[in-house]
Every structure is written in structure tokens, then in C-alpha cells.
Amino acid sequence: MAFYRKRARRCRGDDGRVPTNRTPGRGPIALLSLGHACVDVYQGAVAALVPFLVAERAYGYAAVAGVVLAASLMSSVVQPLFGALTDRWAMPWLLPVSTLVGGAGVALAGVSGDYALTVAAVAVSGIGVAAYHPEAARVARRASRGSHTAMGWFSLGGNLGFAAAPLLVWAVVATGGLRASPLLVVPALAGAALCAAALRGVRARDAAAARTAPAPGRDDWRSFLLLTGAIVCRSVVFVGLSAFVALYVRERTGGGEAAGTAALFVLYLGGAVGTVAGGRLAARFGRVRVVQWSYALTVLAVAGVVLVPGPALYAFVALTSAGLYVPFSLHITLAQDYLPRRVGTASGVTLGLTVSVGGVAAPLIGAVADAVSLQAALVPLIALPALGRLLLRRLPEPHPPSATA
Template sequence: MRRNASITLLAVGHACVDIYQGAVASLVPFFVAERAYGYAAVSGIVLAASLLSSVAQPVFGALTDRRAMPWLLPVSTLLGGLGIALSGVSGSYALTLAFVAVSGVGVAAYHPESARVARLASRGSHSAMGWFSLGGNLGFAVAPLMVAAVVAAGGLRLTPLLVVPALVGSVLCLPVLRALERKRSADPGPAPVAGRDDTVSFVKLSFAVVCRSVVFVGLSTFISLYAKQRMGGGAAAGTAALFVLYLGGAVGSVLGGGLAGRWGRVTVSRWSYLVTVGAVAGVVFVPGPALYLFVALTSAGLYVPFSLQLTLGQDYLPTRVGTAGGITLGLTVSIGGLVSPLIGSLADAMSLRTALAPLILMPAVSWLLFRTLPEPTVPPSATAARQKGDDSDGALSPAPPDHR
């Protein structure tokens, strides 16, 4: 199987899984309308999904560092979809909470191992990893449309139909896993030297990702309301701002991989965060329709480093790539999301503009942290293995070092 075909299948599968991350928040209005859940009840549902999805990822990452678990891709995809599909079947709040939590566990189990498999299939290509990340971003963005199309037509009783993307995603990953297994069986090759873990750089990277998450989660939570205030429009003004935020992220994910191939991941990420400082300032302070331009620049600036940070984390912890993926994709995002209630409280006490102004500092902190990070070097044996994969007509190369 050629590299592009493998990454395409994995990217679509990634989209199918991340649909269920976005589906939880999309179901909230229907839970309120049909079951009269209060704010505390729906907050509990969202919290159950987000915390389990994010905090459990490092746990699954540590497990996959001990033993390769490619079977987690189809199983966790089905688990993520099944939980959301069953969430609307029972009127019991406890069961709804349990089903959403099951979906969160499925999402958590998927990401560390899928990141390892995607990196193997990409053979070190930053551009290919960018496409893999794009799949997840698109899945998250499509979730509100899918939920509205299904549930608005017939209510929560139709949520079992939401399992369809999970069925598709679980099937699409199978050819990639079979090709990987055939390649390993035919030519296992010597295990490349992993190199040493650079824990200090990984911790700095993690703090930079937390700052990035604070900005993106804060804007995605409040940009609709802010756009309505600034533009003096109705719901359409807020919806447009949110759409631009997601669209800019999709563009940034693909752009980051291409730029990193030319200038390096650390350099591209550093400059991207510097640009984002000005873009967030524009969102907060520049009036009129220019708001949408700065929202797009902010989103692209935040997502250019997205896939680059994943591979950087894996290179800083070459003996624990599963743990690195779980932390950069999961735990740091969860920590960033905890700041949203603080932004909301400040907005209630003062104004939404005042509450969003501190977000300007977050990409500046990420920029400062990236100024201290080195560009990881690939061990010679790993470089040879990668070159061997490139010479095999696109077949998947032997696994990168993970010392399971």
C-alpha cells in the first residue's frame, strides 16, 4: 500500500472518531429540549466526555508503549461511536452519562496508537502527518452538522444512526493494519536505535501546547457571542465566526506540514505563534468585518504547529511515543479547557472583550518556550530505515523505535 493511500485512510478514520468529540456538545441543546436538563446536568455530560477523552489518553499511551496494540484502532472507533449512539436511547441521566463516558474512553484509546501508526505510515513526512491531523479537525467540525441532520429530524431516539461513521472508520483502518503486518512479516529488519529521551524539552513543549489550547478553547467557546456583540448582528454573525475558526484550522493543519519540510518544525512553530500574538490582538481590538480576517489568521496560526507538536513530542520521547502522543493530543488539551470557566466568570464580572484580552499573552508564552527548544535529530539507523521504506514503492517501512 502506498503512503498516500495509507494516510488518506487513516485521516478519514481519524475524522470518523473525532466526530464523536464534537457530537457531545452538539447533543446538548437536544438534551435540554427533550429532557429538560439544566445547565449543571448538561455540564456534567460534557465534562464526562472531555475529561475521559483527554485525561485517559496518556494512560493508553503508556500501555501502547509497553506493547503495540494496532487492534485498538477499530475497537476504539466502534466504542466511541457506540457510546454516542446509545446516549439518546434511554431517558435515564445516569445511563446517558455512562454512555457518553464510554464514548470518551473510546476516543481516548484511539489517539495514542493511531498517532504511532500514522507516523509509521507517513515514514517521517511532516506533510503526511498534517493530513492525518486534518482528518480529526474536519471530523470535529462536521459533528454539529451530522447531529443536526439526524436528531433534528426525529429527536434523540434516532441517535443510534450516529454509529455509522464509527462503522466506516473501523473498516477503513483495516487495510492499513494488514499492510503493516505483511511488511513486518516479510522484512522485520533490525530495530533502529531509539536515542535518549529529552524530558526537559518535552515538558517545555507540553506547556506551549497548553497555552495554545487555552487560546483555541477560549475562542471556540466565546467567539460566537463576541462576534454578535462586535458586529451587531444575530446568530448568523456568530455562526460565521465559528465556521471561520474551524476552517482556518483545517488550512493551518495542512500548511504546517509543508512549511516544516522546508524550514523545520521548531522554526515554523515559533514563527506561527509570533504571528498568532498579533492575530489574537486583532480579534480582541479591531472592529468591523476585519474581525473575521483575524479569526482566520488566529486559527491558522494555532493549527500550523498542531501536527508538528505531535511529532516533536514523539521525537523528544523516542522510547515512549505512545505517552508523548497521549499527552500532546489529550492531557494538554484538557488542561487548556479548564480555563474556559475562568474566562466566562471574568466576562460576567466585567466584559467579554476584557475576558478575552489575556488570551493575547498565551501564544507569546508559546513563542518564548519554542525559542528554547531544539530541533530533534533522527538517529542514523532510523534514517536508514526510513530511506529503505522510501525505496520500496510506497510500502510501509518497519516500525520506528518504540521499545515495546
């Protein structure tokens, strides 16, 4: 009987090993996911402010693209630096502190009508976002113990924050104007409290897991760089659409601010479904195959957004969102498994540096839109997911080390 009880425990996974399709540590992961949502509100909020900056301050396409660029550069270029630091020293205190900094920057963005001060405020917010993600990804990886599904839930929080940002900004700014932006600090206060609670839950099991964790494997820089190139292509498409899809849908459908906000909401909300689906699909088909399929879908979806007129645009925006978000959490775990000795660096590059390229591309898209048309400026975005799919063609499926309880 003792033999059969022991065997049954092993079948359930109670022998200490955690299969990658399970979701261990649900309490800390849930808190980290909610905290992630509160932080990524401020990534989505900058793009959501664009129509109001155009309406209240008469900014042109290039000017609002500059605001998006400031947030993207500071949240992206600085992120690998924080990643390298977290590879050397654990800095869990960064989670609540960076959440507050990210919220304070966006809250101050609408206070002054001066363009330079607005850019400076969103840049400060970007620094807070940059400081948060590498350490949060490291803590989530430890709490998830190698589970793709758990990392999907962690990423889902960020996507929900993105999705909530247009509605939150619209609720605050549409009623009180840009000067009501200080109210946008509320999610940061909640996020800081959630991060502190999550860290308390992770700390004890983190120390126990560190004593029995397997030695990291070898770094595969070639595969990491190919993956990074594909993520760059994805980043340009995502940032470009985030910055201009609200204005584009208003042009193509003849709707008002609500029509543009709805399109941005659909773009972000699709990530909630896509991220969770990505983790489950990866458990069945493998991460690399799922990522490859997603990039192929994105090519067709973006073509529909750019070329199809009328209300059908919303369906293609939703498909684009799925194509962009299904591989999102898989990018993170793939990068971490390609560089198991530099998890913070892998997280910082994947979540940060690659996004900066999208931010750099945004002003170019805005300049072409000012010179020709917004539709013509968005046409090149169709080719980028195809290029990303080519880079992923020979990418190997990594085998992460077994996590231990």
C-alpha cells in the same frame, strides 16, 4: 550504465532511505487519515452541541462548560495511560473499537434530558477518543516512515473531522432535535471499517520495517516538557474558543444559530489548510521555527477575535485557526522525536493530557462569563500564545533516526 542507473535510483530515494519531506505508504496513510476524521468528529461534536443544549435545555455557560469538561477530561487524562500501554504492547485492535465507543457516547448524549446522563455519555465518548489517538499515532508514524508531510496528512483527517462536526450536528439536531442524536453514530461505523482496512495495509510493511528500523535515540525530557508547556497554552485557547466562539459570535454580530455554527466551522476548517501547510513549511524551514512563527501569529489573531466587532470577526477566527493548526502535526512529530523510546507516551501526552488543561479552563471561562461577560472571560486567551512562544524560544530542532523501507 549500471552505475548511472544505480545512482539515479539513489537520487530518487530508491536506495531504501525515505526523506522526511516525502509521503510514503499513501494508501495506509489515506485510510488512517479518513479514519482519524471519523473519530475527531466526536471531539468537535461536543462543542457543536453546546448551542442546542442552551436552546433546548436552558443550560447556562457553566453547565455547558461542564459538558465540554467531561469530554475533554476523559479524552485527555486517560490518553497518556493508553500511550504507556502502547509503548509496551502493540494494540492495533484499539483503532476500530475505540472509534465505535467514541461514536456511541455522542450518539447517546441527546437521548436523555438528565444532565448527569448527558455528562456520562460524553465522558464515554471521551474514553473512546483517548484510546484511539496514541495507537493511531504510533501506527501512522510507522506507515509514514518519518515523513512530516505524511503525518500532516494524518493530522489533516482529524482536523477535517473537527470541521465537519458542526455541520453534521446542525444537520441532525437542527432538524430532529437533540433526540435525533443517535444518527450521529454513522461516522463511527464508517471509521471502524476504514481503520480495519488501514491496519491490513500497514501490517505487512510494519513487520518488515521493524526488522530494519534503527535503534531509537536518547530521550530529551527537558525539550519535551518545554514543548508540552507550549501545547498546554495552545490547548486552553483552542478549547476555550471551541466551547464559546459560537455563542460569542452570535452576541457580537447579532446573528442566530447559523452565524455561530459558521464561526465554529471556520475555526475548525482552517485547520485543514494549516495542518498540511505546517508539514510543507517544516520541510523547508524546520519544525521549531514554524511552530514559533505560528504562536506569534496566534497572539494577534486571538486579539482580533476578542476585540474586533462585526463580521470582521470571521477573518480573525480564520487567522486564529491557522495559527493554532499549522503547528498541530509538528507538535506530534517533535514530541515523538524528543522521546524516541516512548513514542506512545509522547503521543498520549501531546494529543491527550495537554488538552485536559484546556478542558479544565473551560468552566472557569464559563464562570467568568456568567459573572461579568463572555468578552471579558475571553480576554486572557490573548496572553497564552505569547507565553507559549516564550517557552519555545530555545527549543532545539531534533534529528529523528533515519527510517528504512
